Amino acid sequence: xxxxxxxxxxxxxxxxxxxxxxxxxxxxxxxxxxxxxxxVTQAAxxxxxxxxxxxxxxxxxxxxxxxxxxxxxxxxxxLVYNGNWEEAARNLHSxxxxxxxxxxxxxxxxxxxxxxNIDEIPVTIKSIECAIADHVIARGLKPEPPAQxxxxxxxxxxxxxxxxxxxxxxxxxxxxxxxxxxxxxxxGLLRYGIPDFKMEKHHIDRRVVQMQAEGVVFHYGVxxxxxxEAKKLVEDYDAVVLxxxxxxxxxxxxxxxxxxxxxxxxxYLPQQxxxxxxxxxxxxxxxxATGKHVIVIGGGDTGSDCIGTAIRQGALSVTNFEIMPTxxxxxxxxxxxxxxxxxxxxxxxxxEGAEREFAVNTTAFSGDDGAVRKLHCVRVDDRFKPIPGxxxxxxxxxxxxxxxxxxxxxxxxxxxxxxxxxxxxxxxxMTDDYKTALPKVFAAGDMRRGQSLVVWAIRxxxxxxxxxxxxxxxxxxLPT
Numbered sequence: 001x002x003x004x005x006x007x008x009x010x011x012x013x014x015x016x017x018x019x020x021x022x023x024x025x026x027x028x029x030x031x032x033x034x035x036x037x038x039x040v041t042q043a044a045x046x047x048x049x050x051x052x053x054x055x056x057x058x059x060x061x062x063x064x065x066x067x068x069x070x071x072x073x074x075x076x077x078x079l080v081y082n083g084n085w086e087e088a089a090r091n092l093h094s095x096x097x098x099x100x101x102x103x104x105x106x107x108x109x110x111x112x113x114x115x116x117n118i119d120e121i122p123v124t125i126k127s128i129e130c131a132i133a134d135h136v137i138a139r140g141l142k143p144e145p146p147a148q149x150x151x152x153x154x155x156x157x158x159x160x161x162x163x164x165x166x167x168x169x170x171x172x173x174x175x176x177x178x179x180x181x182x183x184x185x186x187x188g189l190l191r192y193g194i195p196d197f198k199m200e201k202h203h204i205d206r207r208v209v210q211m212q213a214e215g216v217v218f219h220y221g222v223x224x225x226x227x228x229e230a231k232k233l234v235e236d237y238d239a240v241v242l243x244x245x246x247x248x249x250x251x252x253x254x255x256x257x258x259x260x261x262x263x264x265x266x267x268y269l270p271q272q273x274x275x276x277x278x279x280x281x282x283x284x285x286x287x288x289a290t291g292k293h294v295i296v297i298g299g300g301d302t303g304s305d306c307i308g309t310a311i312r313q314g315a316l317s318v319t320n321f322e323i324m325p326t327x328x329x330x331x332x333x334x335x336x337x338x339x340x341x342x343x344x345x346x347x348x349x350x351x352e353g354a355e356r357e358f359a360v361n362t363t364a365f366s367g368d369d370g371a372v373r374k375l376h377c378v379r380v381d382d383r384f385k386p387i388p389g390x391x392x393x394x395x396x397x398x399x400x401x402x403x404x405x406x407x408x409x410x411x412x413x414x415x416x417x418x419x420x421x422x423x424x425x426x427x428x429x430m431t432d433d434y435k436t437a438l439p440k441v442f443a444a445g446d447m448r449r450g451q452s453l454v455v456w457a458i459r460x461x462x463x464x465x466x467x468x469x470x471x472x473x474x475x476x477x478l479p480t
Contacts, residue, residue, distance in 0.1 A: 006044030012121040020352050027196045027276045039131045042124045046077035053113035053338040065113035065338035069459045071095050089136035097165045103130025104199045113338035143213035146174035152472045155237040157224045160188025161454050162445025163243035165461030171214045173469045182223035192270035225412025239468045246405040246446035256365030261372040265302045265402035289315035293395050296320045298402030306400045308349030318354040325382050326358040405451040434464040
Protein backbone atom coordinates (compact mmCIF):
# COMPACT_ATOMS: atom_id res chain seq x y z
CA UNK A 1 0.00 0.00 0.00
CA UNK A 2 1.49 3.32 -1.07
CA UNK A 3 0.08 5.74 1.51
CA UNK A 4 -1.38 4.16 4.61
CA UNK A 5 -2.87 7.41 5.88
CA UNK A 6 -3.73 8.86 2.48
CA UNK A 7 -7.49 8.68 3.04
CA UNK A 8 -7.00 10.81 6.18
CA UNK A 9 -4.63 13.34 4.64
CA UNK A 10 -6.21 14.12 1.26
CA UNK A 11 -9.65 15.39 0.39
CA UNK A 12 -11.63 13.85 -2.44
CA UNK A 13 -11.12 15.81 -5.66
CA UNK A 14 -12.70 14.83 -8.94
CA UNK A 15 -12.83 15.99 -12.54
CA UNK A 16 -14.96 19.04 -13.27
CA UNK A 17 -17.14 20.06 -16.22
CA UNK A 18 -17.01 22.94 -18.63
CA UNK A 19 -19.58 25.59 -17.68
CA UNK A 20 -23.07 24.85 -19.01
CA UNK A 21 -23.19 27.93 -21.22
CA UNK A 22 -20.07 26.73 -23.06
CA UNK A 23 -20.59 23.00 -23.29
CA UNK A 24 -24.12 23.13 -24.73
CA UNK A 25 -22.70 24.93 -27.78
CA UNK A 26 -20.64 21.97 -28.99
CA UNK A 27 -20.75 18.16 -29.22
CA UNK A 28 -17.31 17.37 -27.75
CA UNK A 29 -16.55 15.80 -24.39
CA UNK A 30 -16.62 18.46 -21.70
CA UNK A 31 -15.06 16.72 -18.69
CA UNK A 32 -11.97 18.61 -17.50
CA UNK A 33 -9.21 16.20 -16.43
CA UNK A 34 -7.11 16.71 -13.33
CA UNK A 35 -3.38 17.34 -13.40
CA UNK A 36 -1.30 14.15 -13.22
CA UNK A 37 -0.08 14.96 -9.71
CA UNK A 38 -3.70 15.19 -8.54
CA UNK A 39 -4.46 11.67 -9.80
CA VAL A 40 -1.47 10.46 -7.79
CA THR A 41 -2.89 12.12 -4.69
CA GLN A 42 -6.35 10.72 -5.30
CA ALA A 43 -4.93 7.22 -5.77
CA ALA A 44 -3.22 7.60 -2.41
CA UNK A 45 -6.67 7.81 -0.79
CA UNK A 46 -7.33 4.12 -1.55
CA UNK A 47 -7.48 2.25 1.76
CA UNK A 48 -6.45 -1.11 0.27
CA UNK A 49 -9.31 -2.72 2.20
CA UNK A 50 -9.09 -6.27 3.44
CA UNK A 51 -12.30 -6.99 1.52
CA UNK A 52 -12.26 -4.59 -1.44
CA UNK A 53 -15.91 -4.56 -2.52
CA UNK A 54 -14.96 -2.14 -5.28
CA UNK A 55 -13.39 -5.05 -7.18
CA UNK A 56 -16.66 -6.96 -7.33
CA UNK A 57 -17.58 -10.30 -5.89
CA UNK A 58 -17.47 -12.33 -9.08
CA UNK A 59 -21.20 -13.00 -8.88
CA UNK A 60 -23.33 -13.05 -12.00
CA UNK A 61 -26.15 -11.22 -10.23
CA UNK A 62 -26.62 -7.69 -11.58
CA UNK A 63 -27.23 -6.11 -8.18
CA UNK A 64 -24.05 -7.29 -6.50
CA UNK A 65 -21.57 -4.66 -5.33
CA UNK A 66 -18.51 -3.45 -7.11
CA UNK A 67 -17.05 -3.91 -10.55
CA UNK A 68 -18.60 -6.65 -12.75
CA UNK A 69 -15.32 -7.15 -14.61
CA UNK A 70 -13.39 -7.45 -11.33
CA UNK A 71 -10.89 -4.67 -11.98
CA UNK A 72 -8.03 -4.93 -9.48
CA UNK A 73 -8.66 -1.41 -8.26
CA UNK A 74 -6.48 -1.28 -5.11
CA UNK A 75 -3.54 -2.64 -7.13
CA UNK A 76 -3.64 -0.03 -9.86
CA UNK A 77 -4.37 2.74 -7.39
CA UNK A 78 -1.15 1.78 -5.61
CA LEU A 79 0.75 1.69 -8.91
CA VAL A 80 -0.49 5.16 -9.85
CA TYR A 81 0.46 6.49 -6.43
CA ASN A 82 3.98 5.15 -6.98
CA GLY A 83 4.16 6.67 -10.46
CA ASN A 84 4.16 3.34 -12.32
CA TRP A 85 1.56 4.25 -14.95
CA GLU A 86 2.68 1.63 -17.46
CA GLU A 87 2.24 -1.23 -15.02
CA ALA A 88 -1.07 0.26 -13.87
CA ALA A 89 -2.24 0.19 -17.48
CA ARG A 90 -1.10 -3.40 -17.93
CA ASN A 91 -2.97 -4.40 -14.78
CA LEU A 92 -6.10 -2.51 -15.83
CA HIS A 93 -6.13 -4.02 -19.32
CA SER A 94 -5.75 -7.51 -17.88
CA UNK A 95 -9.41 -7.34 -16.77
CA UNK A 96 -10.87 -4.64 -19.01
CA UNK A 97 -10.29 -4.42 -22.75
CA UNK A 98 -11.62 -0.89 -23.00
CA UNK A 99 -10.97 1.24 -19.89
CA UNK A 100 -11.07 4.33 -22.12
CA UNK A 101 -14.78 3.52 -22.65
CA UNK A 102 -15.69 2.63 -19.09
CA UNK A 103 -13.69 5.54 -17.66
CA UNK A 104 -16.08 7.80 -19.55
CA UNK A 105 -19.52 6.20 -19.49
CA UNK A 106 -19.64 3.63 -16.68
CA UNK A 107 -21.81 4.76 -13.71
CA UNK A 108 -19.05 3.46 -11.40
CA UNK A 109 -20.62 0.86 -9.11
CA UNK A 110 -17.08 0.52 -7.76
CA UNK A 111 -17.32 3.97 -6.17
CA UNK A 112 -20.71 3.16 -4.65
CA UNK A 113 -19.13 0.15 -2.91
CA UNK A 114 -15.92 1.93 -1.86
CA UNK A 115 -15.46 1.86 1.92
CA UNK A 116 -14.96 5.62 1.93
CA ASN A 117 -18.42 5.98 0.41
CA ILE A 118 -19.78 5.29 3.88
CA ASP A 119 -18.92 8.97 4.43
CA GLU A 120 -19.81 9.85 0.79
CA ILE A 121 -16.19 10.56 -0.13
CA PRO A 122 -15.28 7.48 -2.22
CA VAL A 123 -11.99 7.19 -4.05
CA THR A 124 -12.31 8.75 -7.53
CA ILE A 125 -11.92 5.32 -9.14
CA LYS A 126 -13.60 6.16 -12.44
CA SER A 127 -11.43 9.24 -13.02
CA ILE A 128 -8.23 7.36 -12.15
CA GLU A 129 -9.23 4.53 -14.49
CA CYS A 130 -9.78 6.98 -17.35
CA ALA A 131 -6.48 8.70 -16.61
CA ILE A 132 -4.60 5.38 -16.71
CA ALA A 133 -6.16 4.47 -20.05
CA ASP A 134 -5.53 7.88 -21.59
CA HIS A 135 -1.97 7.94 -20.25
CA VAL A 136 -0.93 4.75 -22.00
CA ILE A 137 -2.95 5.48 -25.15
CA ALA A 138 -1.22 8.85 -25.53
CA ARG A 139 2.04 6.90 -25.79
CA GLY A 140 0.68 4.61 -28.49
CA LEU A 141 -1.90 1.86 -28.31
CA LYS A 142 0.02 -1.29 -29.12
CA PRO A 143 -1.68 -4.31 -30.72
CA GLU A 144 -1.20 -7.73 -29.10
CA PRO A 145 -1.26 -10.26 -31.95
CA PRO A 146 -1.07 -13.95 -31.03
CA ALA A 147 2.19 -15.86 -31.16
CA GLN A 148 0.55 -18.57 -33.29
CA UNK A 149 -2.71 -19.24 -35.09
CA UNK A 150 -5.10 -22.07 -34.27
CA UNK A 151 -6.70 -22.45 -37.69
CA UNK A 152 -10.16 -22.03 -36.16
CA UNK A 153 -12.65 -19.46 -37.51
CA UNK A 154 -15.14 -17.60 -35.32
CA UNK A 155 -17.91 -15.21 -36.39
CA UNK A 156 -19.03 -12.50 -33.94
CA UNK A 157 -22.36 -10.86 -34.80
CA UNK A 158 -22.55 -7.32 -33.45
CA UNK A 159 -19.77 -4.87 -32.63
CA UNK A 160 -20.98 -3.31 -29.41
CA UNK A 161 -18.84 -3.60 -26.26
CA UNK A 162 -19.66 -7.31 -25.78
CA UNK A 163 -18.83 -8.15 -29.39
CA UNK A 164 -15.65 -6.10 -29.44
CA UNK A 165 -14.38 -7.59 -26.17
CA UNK A 166 -15.21 -11.12 -27.33
CA UNK A 167 -13.56 -10.62 -30.72
CA UNK A 168 -10.39 -9.13 -29.28
CA UNK A 169 -9.96 -11.93 -26.75
CA UNK A 170 -10.52 -14.63 -29.37
CA UNK A 171 -8.09 -13.00 -31.79
CA UNK A 172 -5.43 -12.84 -29.08
CA UNK A 173 -6.01 -16.55 -28.48
CA UNK A 174 -5.02 -17.17 -32.11
CA UNK A 175 -8.37 -17.68 -33.79
CA UNK A 176 -9.40 -16.10 -37.08
CA UNK A 177 -12.17 -13.72 -36.02
CA UNK A 178 -14.72 -12.03 -38.27
CA UNK A 179 -17.06 -9.38 -36.85
CA UNK A 180 -20.33 -8.74 -38.69
CA UNK A 181 -21.92 -5.32 -38.14
CA UNK A 182 -25.15 -4.15 -39.79
CA UNK A 183 -24.16 -0.48 -39.65
CA UNK A 184 -21.30 1.20 -41.51
CA UNK A 185 -19.07 1.55 -38.44
CA UNK A 186 -18.28 -0.50 -35.34
CA UNK A 187 -19.38 0.32 -31.82
CA GLY A 188 -23.05 -0.54 -31.52
CA LEU A 189 -24.71 1.50 -28.78
CA LEU A 190 -21.34 3.08 -27.97
CA ARG A 191 -21.28 4.74 -31.38
CA TYR A 192 -24.93 5.25 -32.23
CA GLY A 193 -26.55 5.61 -28.80
CA ILE A 194 -24.01 7.38 -26.57
CA PRO A 195 -23.78 11.08 -27.56
CA ASP A 196 -20.39 12.45 -28.50
CA PHE A 197 -20.46 14.86 -25.57
CA LYS A 198 -20.20 11.79 -23.32
CA MET A 199 -17.75 9.81 -25.46
CA GLU A 200 -16.23 10.95 -28.71
CA LYS A 201 -16.04 8.26 -31.35
CA HIS A 202 -12.31 8.41 -32.01
CA HIS A 203 -11.95 6.23 -28.92
CA ILE A 204 -13.81 3.44 -30.75
CA ASP A 205 -11.93 4.04 -34.02
CA ARG A 206 -8.62 3.71 -32.22
CA ARG A 207 -9.61 0.36 -30.71
CA VAL A 208 -10.83 -0.92 -34.08
CA VAL A 209 -7.43 -0.12 -35.58
CA GLN A 210 -5.77 -2.01 -32.73
CA MET A 211 -8.04 -5.01 -33.24
CA GLN A 212 -7.46 -5.06 -36.97
CA ALA A 213 -3.71 -5.17 -36.30
CA GLU A 214 -4.40 -8.18 -34.08
CA GLY A 215 -6.14 -9.96 -36.96
CA VAL A 216 -9.83 -9.14 -36.45
CA VAL A 217 -11.69 -8.67 -39.73
CA PHE A 218 -14.70 -6.32 -39.71
CA HIS A 219 -17.57 -6.74 -42.18
CA TYR A 220 -19.71 -3.59 -42.21
CA GLY A 221 -23.16 -3.13 -43.68
CA VAL A 222 -23.97 -6.82 -43.30
CA UNK A 223 -27.20 -7.40 -41.42
CA UNK A 224 -27.21 -11.05 -40.40
CA UNK A 225 -30.67 -12.52 -40.94
CA UNK A 226 -31.45 -9.88 -43.56
CA UNK A 227 -28.49 -9.49 -45.92
CA UNK A 228 -26.93 -12.83 -45.04
CA GLU A 229 -28.67 -15.89 -43.65
CA ALA A 230 -27.57 -16.72 -40.13
CA LYS A 231 -27.50 -20.42 -41.00
CA LYS A 232 -24.75 -19.65 -43.53
CA LEU A 233 -22.53 -18.36 -40.71
CA VAL A 234 -23.12 -21.51 -38.69
CA GLU A 235 -22.14 -23.58 -41.71
CA ASP A 236 -19.01 -21.58 -42.55
CA TYR A 237 -17.51 -21.02 -39.09
CA ASP A 238 -16.31 -23.24 -36.28
CA ALA A 239 -18.24 -21.11 -33.77
CA VAL A 240 -20.65 -18.17 -33.90
CA VAL A 241 -21.13 -15.66 -31.08
CA LEU A 242 -24.28 -13.53 -31.07
CA UNK A 243 -23.74 -10.17 -29.35
CA UNK A 244 -26.36 -8.05 -31.11
CA UNK A 245 -27.73 -6.30 -28.04
CA UNK A 246 -31.25 -5.68 -26.74
CA UNK A 247 -32.61 -3.35 -29.40
CA UNK A 248 -36.38 -3.70 -29.02
CA UNK A 249 -37.46 -0.45 -27.38
CA UNK A 250 -40.25 -0.36 -24.79
CA UNK A 251 -43.25 1.35 -26.38
CA UNK A 252 -46.08 3.44 -24.96
CA UNK A 253 -49.19 2.28 -26.87
CA UNK A 254 -51.63 5.00 -25.87
CA UNK A 255 -54.32 6.94 -27.72
CA UNK A 256 -52.56 9.28 -30.16
CA UNK A 257 -49.38 7.21 -30.40
CA UNK A 258 -49.63 7.34 -34.20
CA UNK A 259 -49.14 11.12 -34.29
CA UNK A 260 -46.01 12.54 -35.86
CA UNK A 261 -43.40 13.82 -33.45
CA UNK A 262 -43.39 10.79 -31.11
CA UNK A 263 -40.18 8.79 -31.44
CA UNK A 264 -38.11 6.17 -29.68
CA UNK A 265 -34.89 7.50 -28.19
CA UNK A 266 -32.93 5.10 -30.36
CA UNK A 267 -34.46 6.57 -33.48
CA TYR A 268 -33.44 10.04 -32.30
CA LEU A 269 -29.95 9.67 -30.81
CA PRO A 270 -28.30 7.79 -33.72
CA GLN A 271 -29.35 10.51 -36.15
CA GLN A 272 -27.45 13.17 -34.22
CA UNK A 273 -24.40 10.96 -33.79
CA UNK A 274 -24.34 10.46 -37.55
CA UNK A 275 -24.58 14.22 -38.09
CA UNK A 276 -21.64 14.82 -35.80
CA UNK A 277 -19.48 12.20 -37.51
CA UNK A 278 -20.51 13.18 -41.02
CA UNK A 279 -21.97 9.76 -41.67
CA UNK A 280 -24.81 9.72 -44.17
CA UNK A 281 -28.20 9.43 -42.51
CA UNK A 282 -30.16 6.34 -43.48
CA UNK A 283 -32.99 6.34 -41.01
CA UNK A 284 -35.81 8.38 -42.48
CA UNK A 285 -37.08 11.86 -41.77
CA UNK A 286 -34.82 14.03 -39.58
CA UNK A 287 -35.83 14.21 -35.92
CA UNK A 288 -34.75 17.56 -34.45
CA ALA A 289 -35.59 19.40 -31.23
CA THR A 290 -34.74 22.83 -32.61
CA GLY A 291 -37.37 25.38 -31.61
CA LYS A 292 -39.62 22.79 -29.97
CA HIS A 293 -40.98 22.00 -26.53
CA VAL A 294 -39.58 18.53 -25.88
CA ILE A 295 -40.86 15.87 -23.49
CA VAL A 296 -38.55 12.99 -22.59
CA ILE A 297 -40.35 10.04 -21.01
CA GLY A 298 -37.96 7.90 -18.99
CA GLY A 299 -35.51 8.90 -16.28
CA GLY A 300 -32.50 6.68 -16.98
CA ASP A 301 -29.25 7.23 -18.85
CA THR A 302 -30.93 7.12 -22.26
CA GLY A 303 -33.39 9.80 -21.18
CA SER A 304 -30.50 11.91 -19.93
CA ASP A 305 -28.75 11.51 -23.30
CA CYS A 306 -31.91 12.71 -25.05
CA ILE A 307 -32.05 15.75 -22.78
CA GLY A 308 -28.47 16.80 -23.49
CA THR A 309 -28.96 16.24 -27.21
CA ALA A 310 -32.21 18.23 -27.36
CA ILE A 311 -30.68 21.15 -25.47
CA ARG A 312 -27.72 21.26 -27.86
CA GLN A 313 -30.11 21.19 -30.81
CA GLY A 314 -31.80 24.33 -29.50
CA ALA A 315 -35.01 23.08 -27.88
CA LEU A 316 -37.25 25.80 -26.42
CA SER A 317 -37.77 23.65 -23.34
CA VAL A 318 -37.05 20.11 -22.19
CA THR A 319 -39.15 18.32 -19.59
CA ASN A 320 -38.31 14.88 -18.23
CA PHE A 321 -41.13 12.64 -16.93
CA GLU A 322 -40.53 9.57 -14.78
CA ILE A 323 -43.30 7.29 -13.51
CA MET A 324 -41.31 6.30 -10.42
CA PRO A 325 -41.60 8.43 -7.26
CA THR A 326 -38.83 10.87 -6.44
CA UNK A 327 -35.94 8.86 -5.00
CA UNK A 328 -34.39 9.95 -1.69
CA UNK A 329 -31.48 12.40 -2.07
CA UNK A 330 -29.24 10.12 0.01
CA UNK A 331 -29.23 6.42 0.71
CA UNK A 332 -29.24 4.81 4.12
CA UNK A 333 -25.65 3.58 4.23
CA UNK A 334 -26.28 1.03 6.98
CA UNK A 335 -28.97 -0.61 4.85
CA UNK A 336 -27.50 -0.35 1.35
CA UNK A 337 -23.69 -0.17 1.40
CA UNK A 338 -21.86 -1.72 -0.43
CA UNK A 339 -24.75 -2.44 -2.83
CA UNK A 340 -25.79 -0.02 -5.58
CA UNK A 341 -28.13 2.45 -3.86
CA UNK A 342 -31.45 3.80 -5.04
CA UNK A 343 -31.17 7.57 -4.70
CA UNK A 344 -31.77 10.75 -6.67
CA UNK A 345 -29.18 11.03 -9.42
CA UNK A 346 -28.77 14.25 -11.35
CA UNK A 347 -26.79 13.93 -14.57
CA UNK A 348 -24.79 16.65 -16.27
CA UNK A 349 -27.57 16.87 -18.87
CA UNK A 350 -30.21 17.50 -16.22
CA UNK A 351 -28.15 20.44 -15.00
CA GLU A 352 -28.15 21.98 -18.48
CA GLY A 353 -31.71 23.21 -18.21
CA ALA A 354 -34.23 20.36 -18.04
CA GLU A 355 -37.29 20.29 -15.82
CA ARG A 356 -37.85 17.00 -14.01
CA GLU A 357 -41.17 15.56 -12.89
CA PHE A 358 -41.49 12.31 -10.93
CA ALA A 359 -44.53 10.12 -10.30
CA VAL A 360 -46.14 11.15 -13.60
CA ASN A 361 -48.01 8.72 -15.85
CA THR A 362 -48.81 9.59 -19.46
CA THR A 363 -52.38 8.72 -20.44
CA ALA A 364 -52.68 9.98 -24.03
CA PHE A 365 -51.20 12.07 -26.82
CA SER A 366 -53.20 14.60 -28.81
CA GLY A 367 -52.53 17.04 -31.62
CA ASP A 368 -53.66 18.55 -34.87
CA ASP A 369 -52.81 18.09 -38.54
CA GLY A 370 -51.48 14.65 -37.65
CA ALA A 371 -48.74 15.97 -35.33
CA VAL A 372 -48.47 15.78 -31.55
CA ARG A 373 -49.22 18.98 -29.63
CA LYS A 374 -50.14 17.87 -26.13
CA LEU A 375 -49.26 15.21 -23.61
CA HIS A 376 -52.07 14.19 -21.23
CA CYS A 377 -50.82 13.08 -17.82
CA VAL A 378 -51.84 12.25 -14.28
CA ARG A 379 -49.83 12.08 -11.08
CA VAL A 380 -49.59 8.68 -9.41
CA ASP A 381 -48.94 7.33 -5.94
CA ASP A 382 -46.08 5.01 -5.00
CA ARG A 383 -48.12 2.07 -6.32
CA PHE A 384 -48.55 3.82 -9.69
CA LYS A 385 -52.27 4.35 -9.07
CA PRO A 386 -53.66 7.62 -10.52
CA ILE A 387 -54.37 10.33 -7.93
CA PRO A 388 -57.84 11.79 -8.65
CA GLY A 389 -57.85 15.46 -9.53
CA UNK A 390 -54.17 15.59 -10.57
CA UNK A 391 -54.71 15.32 -14.31
CA UNK A 392 -52.87 17.88 -16.41
CA UNK A 393 -51.77 18.64 -19.96
CA UNK A 394 -48.45 19.91 -21.25
CA UNK A 395 -47.54 21.39 -24.59
CA UNK A 396 -45.08 19.54 -26.79
CA UNK A 397 -43.99 19.18 -30.40
CA UNK A 398 -41.52 16.35 -29.80
CA UNK A 399 -41.89 13.35 -27.49
CA UNK A 400 -38.94 11.01 -26.97
CA UNK A 401 -39.62 7.58 -25.49
CA UNK A 402 -36.62 6.54 -23.38
CA UNK A 403 -38.13 3.81 -21.24
CA UNK A 404 -35.54 1.13 -21.86
CA UNK A 405 -35.44 -2.01 -23.97
CA UNK A 406 -37.46 -5.18 -23.59
CA UNK A 407 -35.33 -7.73 -25.47
CA UNK A 408 -33.40 -8.24 -28.71
CA UNK A 409 -35.16 -7.94 -32.05
CA UNK A 410 -36.52 -11.39 -32.84
CA UNK A 411 -37.18 -10.91 -36.54
CA UNK A 412 -34.36 -11.98 -38.83
CA UNK A 413 -31.42 -13.72 -37.17
CA UNK A 414 -33.06 -15.09 -34.00
CA UNK A 415 -36.13 -16.48 -35.78
CA UNK A 416 -33.98 -17.65 -38.68
CA UNK A 417 -31.94 -19.81 -36.31
CA UNK A 418 -35.04 -20.83 -34.32
CA UNK A 419 -33.19 -19.94 -31.11
CA UNK A 420 -34.77 -20.62 -27.75
CA UNK A 421 -35.74 -17.57 -25.72
CA UNK A 422 -35.95 -17.03 -21.98
CA UNK A 423 -39.11 -15.75 -20.29
CA UNK A 424 -38.08 -12.13 -20.96
CA UNK A 425 -37.54 -12.71 -24.67
CA UNK A 426 -33.74 -12.76 -24.57
CA UNK A 427 -31.69 -15.46 -26.29
CA UNK A 428 -31.45 -18.40 -23.91
CA UNK A 429 -27.83 -19.31 -23.21
CA MET A 430 -26.10 -20.93 -20.27
CA THR A 431 -24.47 -18.67 -17.67
CA ASP A 432 -21.38 -20.85 -17.36
CA ASP A 433 -20.48 -21.46 -21.01
CA TYR A 434 -22.74 -19.04 -22.97
CA LYS A 435 -23.93 -21.86 -25.21
CA THR A 436 -27.35 -21.69 -26.84
CA ALA A 437 -29.32 -24.83 -27.62
CA LEU A 438 -27.97 -24.64 -31.18
CA PRO A 439 -24.60 -26.38 -31.63
CA LYS A 440 -21.65 -24.03 -32.20
CA VAL A 441 -23.75 -20.96 -31.40
CA PHE A 442 -23.08 -18.80 -28.34
CA ALA A 443 -24.77 -15.62 -27.07
CA ALA A 444 -23.44 -12.84 -24.84
CA GLY A 445 -24.13 -9.29 -23.74
CA ASP A 446 -27.53 -7.62 -23.69
CA MET A 447 -28.83 -10.14 -26.22
CA ARG A 448 -28.43 -12.82 -23.54
CA ARG A 449 -28.89 -10.99 -20.22
CA GLY A 450 -31.10 -8.05 -21.21
CA GLN A 451 -30.24 -4.36 -21.16
CA SER A 452 -27.41 -3.59 -18.79
CA LEU A 453 -24.22 -1.58 -18.28
CA VAL A 454 -21.19 -1.37 -20.54
CA VAL A 455 -19.11 -3.14 -17.88
CA TRP A 456 -21.50 -6.09 -17.90
CA ALA A 457 -21.27 -6.23 -21.70
CA ILE A 458 -17.47 -6.32 -21.56
CA ARG A 459 -17.57 -9.00 -18.88
CA UNK A 460 -19.97 -11.12 -20.93
CA UNK A 461 -17.86 -10.73 -24.06
CA UNK A 462 -14.69 -11.77 -22.26
CA UNK A 463 -16.31 -14.77 -20.59
CA UNK A 464 -17.96 -15.86 -23.83
CA UNK A 465 -14.54 -15.71 -25.52
CA UNK A 466 -13.14 -18.03 -22.84
CA UNK A 467 -16.05 -20.43 -23.37
CA UNK A 468 -15.63 -20.42 -27.16
CA UNK A 469 -11.86 -20.92 -26.91
CA UNK A 470 -12.41 -23.87 -24.57
CA UNK A 471 -15.06 -25.28 -26.90
CA UNK A 472 -12.70 -25.09 -29.88
CA UNK A 473 -9.45 -26.15 -28.21
CA UNK A 474 -10.49 -28.27 -25.23
CA UNK A 475 -9.02 -25.79 -22.75
CA UNK A 476 -8.40 -22.05 -22.57
CA UNK A 477 -5.80 -19.70 -21.14
CA LEU A 478 -8.07 -16.71 -21.59
CA PRO A 479 -9.18 -15.12 -18.30
CA THR A 480 -12.77 -15.39 -17.14
